[in-house]
Structure formats: structure tokens, C-alpha cells
Amino acid sequence: MLTVYGDSISGNCLKVKWTAEKLAIPYRWRELDVLRAETRTPDFLALNPAGQVPLVILPDGRALAQSNAIIVHLAEGSDLIPADSYDRAKMFEWLFWEQYSHEPYVAVARFQMAYLGKPRHELDSKLVERGKAALQRLADGLEETDFLVGNSVSLADVSLVAYTRVAHEGGFDLAAWPRVVAWVARVEAALGIV
């Protein structure tokens, strides 16, 4: 069976949980508390020298890291990855964009405010500006379709919804982007996120 090492407060970890559940892949969840440095113990570092979650141990015992790489692996051959070659490429475009231009701002602002107790006005202005730009880019990407790639849910939505749905915890008011609010609800419904 698949083993998932994750911290439930981490959107990156929840991506793996949602993908496994959507695809009815059985898994064991091993909760690790990042704030208590449980990902930095010698035991865990032996599994993942990067000291990061999520990490999965596949049924054959081999390890895999990086949230988006994990969900791509779990979803191979499923409807969560578009069959059309261009649509699949657009899905990867969103996945790489998420790690470079969305997560480092939207997720980091939320972590600093909600988990490190930093007041909003003490956040680096770069986090706030680039986080807003990312949410605007997301809204632009939803102008013509219900989901990020066409009209059915894909890993692009799984990945982007993870920190967008909790963006308010980082001080971002999603009311400025009603299209994004509607999309979050649509993705949560499609994935059965409660």
C-alpha cells in the first residue's frame, strides 16, 4: 500500500491526499508536524534527505518527493491528466507555474501569518504583490473555461486550489476575484474536499 508522509496544514501534502482519494488509491497517512521539526529527524532524513513533505513510499518501497511529481505519478492514465497532448502540456505549464509563481508567495504569506503569527503589515511587500499577481493570473486563466484546462477537473486544479482556497489566511481577500471563488467551490466539489 502507498504510504504518504504529510502535514495536514500543508497544501502541498493535501494535493496528494485529494488525488489518492479521487482515484480511490488506498493509502496510509503518516502525520508529521513541520512546525515541530518532525521532518528533520534522522529517521525522516534517511527517507528524504531534503527533509520535506509530502513524501510517498510506493507499494514497492521506493520513495518519491515533490508534490506535483507525486500527483502526476499517481494520476498516470487517469482522467486527471488530459488525454490531448496540448491540454496535457497546458496542465504541466500550470503545475510548473504553481511552484514558481504562486506557492512561493500565496503559501508563504499564509504560513508566516497563520503559523508563525506575523501580522499582515509585517509581510515582505514582495510576497503581497506577487501573491496578488498570481491570483489575478489565475482569474485570467479561468476567463473562458470552468477549470484551468478545459471544462473538466485536472491536476492543474488540484495543485492550484491547494493554497488558493486558504489564501485568506495569508491576508488575500479572494472577493476581489469572484471567478476564482467560484472555481474554488467547483474544484472542491469535483474532488470531494470538505
Add this chain to the structure above:
Amino acid sequence: MLTVYGDSISGNCLKVKWTAEKLAIPYRWRELDVLRAETRTPDFLALNPAGQVPLVILPDGRALAQSNAIIVHLAEGSDLIPADSYDRAKMFEWLFWEQYSHEPYVAVARFQMAYLGKPRHELDSKLVERGKAALQRLADGLEETDFLVGNSVSLADVSLVAYTRVAHEGGFDLAAWPRVVAWVARVEAALGIV
């Protein structure tokens, strides 16, 4: 024919060039100077609202952004993507890691020093520390194999070599990681990089 919009000083853009050439995919190169804001003109923003290169226009006229998404699309079905499912997943692990944990430090330090003229001692210490950590992680990943995924060149090497081979321009002395130096030479030879 494929059109590639790119700046030749950008490792992200060179990934696309190397992949196309390795796979003998014909392309037109359209040089844009990032430093002269040629990626911020109305004409280019109409093609890519993110104002970033590389951007490719596929033979059917559709656009695709994000360097790693582009090379994955171009290399579909080729030897640059491992046929084995786990090896392919490890390749994606490296690709996502590159954009999150290597490029933002190794490439950014190089850009600030080599193109903005910042002296090494004025670089943010986070750039230096995390850049070194990324190069160490790369060395660790090459402990048992000639390439990042097994013993033949894959997109993981294409992606990671782009900024590693010019890391010295950001003040990183690769001599500290001889395994990385040997790997750079090996990847350059495999890809025909001169």
C-alpha cells in the same frame, strides 16, 4: 514550424533550444532581450500575458510557456523521457525541484551578479546559502549514477544543467563539487552543447 521566443542569456530558454536540437525538431528562434524589456512590449504580452520567455508557438499556432513544460511537450515519446514509470516520476521530481529549489537561487544570483552588476558580497545571503544547498543536493543525486535519472541523459539533466553550468557567474565555485563538474561535461557532451 516551431517558433521559440527566447533570450540567449537565459538558461530557461536554452533548455528549449537544446531539447529541440537533440531531437532534431526544426525551429525558428526569435531573440528577445529581457534586459531591454522586449518581453514587456504590447506585441509580446499579447502572446504571453506573463511577459516571460521562453515561449513557444507550436506549428498549429498555439502558445506554450514554462521552460520545463515546453521541454516535456517537445520530448514526448523520445528517449529524453524515461519509459519506466518510476524513472519518469523521478525525472519530474527533479524538474519541479529545479524550479522551486535551484533556479530561484543559482540563476538569480547569477543574474544579479553577471547582468545587474551586483558585487558578490551584496547578494542576499539566502541566495548564496540556498544556492550552495542546491548544488550539494545535485552532487548527492549523482552519487550512484552518471546522470540524474539512471545512466542515460534525460530532461532532468537538460533542466538542471542550464544554470549549473554557469553557476560560477553567480559566484558559486563548482570545484567544491567535482562530481557536479564531471556531470556538467557529460551532459554537455550528450546534448552537443558547445
